Amino acid sequence: MTATRPTQHWLETEQRYDSGVFNKHDRVIVRGENALVWDSEGREYIDCTTGSGVASVGHCNPEVVRAIQQQAATLLTVSQLLPNDRRAEFLEVLTGLLPAALHRVFLCNSGTEAMEAAKKFAVTATGRSRFISMKRGFSGRSLGALAFTWEPKYREPFQNVIDGKNVEFVTYGDVAALEAAMDDSIAAIIMEPVQGEGGVRPADAAFVRAARELSQRHGALLILDEIQTGFGRTGKMFGMEHFGVVPDGITLAKAMAGGVPVGAFVTTPEVADKMPAGGHGGTFGGNPLAMAAGVAAMRFMQREKLAEQAAEKGEYFMRRLREIASPKIREVRGLGLMIGVELKEKSAPYIKALEEHEGVLALQATPLVVRFLPPLTISHAQIDRVVEAFARVLR
Ligand SMILES: *Cc1c(COP(=O)(O)O)cnc(C)c1O
Numbered sequence: 061m062t063a064t065r066p067t068q069h070w071l072e073t074e075q076r077y078d079s080g081v082f083n084k085h086d087r088v089i090v091r092g093e094n095a096l097v098w099d100s101e102g103r104e105y106i107d108c109t110t111g112s113g114v115a116s117v118g119h120c121n122p123e124v125v126r127a128i129q130q131q132a133a134t135l136l137t138v139s140q141l142l143p144n145d146r147r148a149e150f151l152e153v154l155t156g157l158l159p160a161a162l163h164r165v166f167l168c169n170s171g172t173e174a175m176e177a178a179k180k181f182a183v184t185a186t187g188r189s190r191f192i193s194m195k196r197g198f199s200g201r202s203l204g205a206l207a208f209t210w211e212p213k214y215r216e217p218f219q220n221v222i223d224g225k226n227v228e229f230v231t232y233g234d235v236a237a238l239e240a241a242m243d244d245s246i247a248a249i250i251m252e253p254v255q256g257e258g259g260v261r262p263a264d265a266a267f268v269r270a271a272r273e274l275s276q277r278h279g280a281l282l283i284l285d286e287i288q289t290g291f292g293r294t295g296k297m298f299g300m301e302h303f304g305v306v307p308d309g310i311t312l313a314k315a316m317a318g319g320v321p322v323g324a325f326v327t328t329p330e331v332a333d334k335m336p337a338g339g340h341g342g343t344f345g346g347n348p349l350a351m352a353a354g355v356a357a358m359r360f361m362q363r364e365k366l367a368e369q370a371a372e373k374g375e376y377f378m379r380r381l382r383e384i385a386s387p388k389i390r391e392v393r394g395l396g397l398m399i400g401v402e403l404k405e406k407s408a409p410y411i412k413a414l415e416e417h418e419g420v421l422a423l424q425a426t427p428l429v430v431r432f433l434p435p436l437t438i439s440h441a442q443i444d445r446v447v448e449a450f451a452r453v454l455r
Contacts, residue, residue: 093119182247233267249280
């Protein structure tokens with residue numbers, strides 16, 4: 061154990077110097093291995109948060125760790141103006157997972173930055189500036205991405221600077237509303253295949269197909285935000301595969317590099333070719349460390365068939381959660397290992413009880429929903445432990 065200084069000191073130091081935007085829990089996480097993490101007191105937790113779906117290949121996945129160690133001793137940084145072997149490999153592996161049409165990649169460092177890129181590419185590709193986004197949708201926190209994020213609590217303090225006038229929010233799943241909002245001034249329709257922050261709500265297939273058809277008819281782009289749904293989380297490599305739809309662009313981040321910050325906007329040549337050289341950029345995007353981690357993570361996902369594992373384990377997890385049959389549960393829903401349990405009361409006290417009394421970390425998604433985003437490598441025995449713990453805290 062690395063706990064050479066008292067837990068209280070670390071907690072207080074982080075509280076004192078942090079900006080204050082996070083509601084911090086009162087334990088210090090110091091180590092992780094696959095589906096488990098440990099705090100500074102040596103307590104073990106099953107991690108169903110994974111940094112909001114980042115550690116899909118498991119914490120400290122040995123193949124990712126080895127790739128990082130090797131790359132760190134080889135080359136840590138080089139601008140995207142200079143081609144790099146790891147970056148080329150990353151691009152080849154990533155595009156190999158995607159439909160052939162999606163093979164032009166803008167690399168960045170986070171989901172929000174991927175959404176920023178999507179927005180700019182949509183503007184240059186269409187010469188338009190209006191967007192359709194989804195009620196309950198989440199796209200990130202920068203002023204650009206925030207414009208697509210529905211939650212008024214996130215948006216309203218910045219309403220005057222985010223140019224929200226250019227975004228219309230329609231009800232996720234309402235084809236008639238989407239049709240009514242659509243016209244030839246729209247640059248893009250933006251949506252998540254499964255709304256994550258909005259409460260773990262899988263899209264309706266007919267709605268996604270209608271969005272594809274309407275965007276084509278009106279010369280707009282369809283952009284799917286796969287930041288949380290990508291890389292096997294929903295039981296397919298990408299969420300879009302559930303709907304048989306190929307969009308004009310997708311945004312990626314979270315699980316792509318096994319825990320190292322990375323982001324990408326992937327689009328078609330038709331869209332990419334309209335963005336002039338120098339029209340967008342960034343210092344850290346495509347850095348060799350993230351690329352090496354990403355190559356290792358994606359190869360692991362492919363070889364271990366993590367998407368198939370997520371499909372099977374997700375079914376099992378949801379079946380077991382439904383068996384709890386607590387009167388406090390309104391609905392168990394999700395796709396693959398992206399699972400939400402909507403309660404009839406606030407979820408926060410139950411999430412806290414799971415953490416404090418059961419050694420299980422879970423996330424909130426809207427005030428009523430408990431969200432489980434475990435590593436896709438979680439074992440069935442660990443799923444059983446989580447479900448049994450959840451049943452206990454509900455009682
Ligand atoms: C997490 C998330 C984002 C923002 O990604 P960051 O890396 O936190 O900037 C955007 N969209 C969706 C769907 C997300 O889940």
